Amino acid sequence: DGGITQSPKYLFRKEGQNVTLSCEQNLNHDAMYWYRQDPGQGLRLIYYSQIVNDFQKGDIAEGYSVSREKKESFPLTVTSAQKNPTAFYLCASGRLEGINEQFFGPGTRLTVL
Amino acid sequence: GNSVTQMEGPVTLSEEAFLTINCTYTATGYPSLFWYVQYPGEGLQLLLKATKADDKGSNKGFEATYRKETTSFHLEKGSVQVSDSAVYFCARSNDYKLSFGAGTTVTVRA
Numbered sequence: 001d002g003g004i005t006q007s008p009k010y011l012f013r014k015e016g017q018n019v020t021l022s023c024e025q026n027l028n029h030d031a032m033y034w035y036r037q038d039p040g041q042g043l044r045l046i047y048y049s050q051i052v053n054d055f056q057k058g059d060i061a062e063g064y065s066v067s068r069e070k071k072e073s074f075p076l077t078v079t080s081a082q083k084n085p086t087a088f089y090l091c092a093s094g095r096l097e098g099i100n101e102q103f104f105g106p107g108t109r110l111t112v113l
Numbered sequence: 114g115n116s117v118t119q120m121e122g123p124v125t126l127s128e129e130a131f132l133t134i135n136c137t138y139t140a141t142g143y144p145s146l147f148w149y150v151q152y153p154g155e156g157l158q159l160l161l162k163a164t165k166a167d168d169k170g171s172n173k174g175f176e177a178t179y180r181k182e183t184t185s186f187h188l189e190k191g192s193v194q195v196s197d198s199a200v201y202f203c204a205r206s207n208d209y210k211l212s213f214g215a216g217t218t219v220t221v222r223a
Contacts, residue, residue: 004156006156031209033210040215040216040218041215041216042202042213042214042215042216043157043202043213045210048209048210050209058210090156090157092157094209096209099145099162099164099206100145100206100209100210100211101145101147101159101162102159102211103159104149104156104157104158105156106155106156107154107155107156109154
């Protein structure tokens with residue numbers, strides 16, 4: 001089946017530790033995105049990438065890092081510099097041509113203890 | 114900027130009631146418009162879309178019409194079911210990105 005996978009679904013970490021969230025897609029999409037969702041709020045863009053080995057900061061990039069070594073993969077690292085990392089993280093992908101519709105993964109809920 | 118404003122929730126309805134969720138967008142350029150739905154604990158699913166003025170997107174009994182004159186894309190469903198309980202997000206395209214509204218939580222009671 002084509003789609004986007006995120007793992008793990010739930011993740012617990014101690015304060016001060018870096019943690020990496022996985023995102024893989026087999027839709028052959030050029031663009032990939034990471035969003036953060038907090039309770040009762042909309043989605044805020046963290047980072048996005050339109051091509052392998054290139055990525056841009058979104059609205060709330062501080063305390064996060066990404067890499068795009070393969071077209072299919074766009075891992076997100078939540079660093080210890082992120083002041084309030086507990087949130088629901090959503091990965092998405094989409095084509096660069098056409099209407100820019102995005103397809104979302106199931107999300108990872110990160111809890112920092 | 115390129116922003117989206119949608120009706121605040123939460124919205125609670127009885128089964129078979131009529132649902133409207135208002136959404137307006139900033140009129141920069143000629144964006145595509147989307148409604149996404151999020152069920153508890155899951156990612157977002159595309160519900161419907163429209164790419165130009167007067168287009169009507171529809172899916173699963175939901176409809177929304179791209180109104181350029183009022184910069185609106187209101188979501189409607191004539192008869193909701195308990196299974197429609199979810200969070201609904203309006204979004205507009207923005208240079209290969211999407212700008213989302215804050216989301217509207219809808220609860221349908223049997």
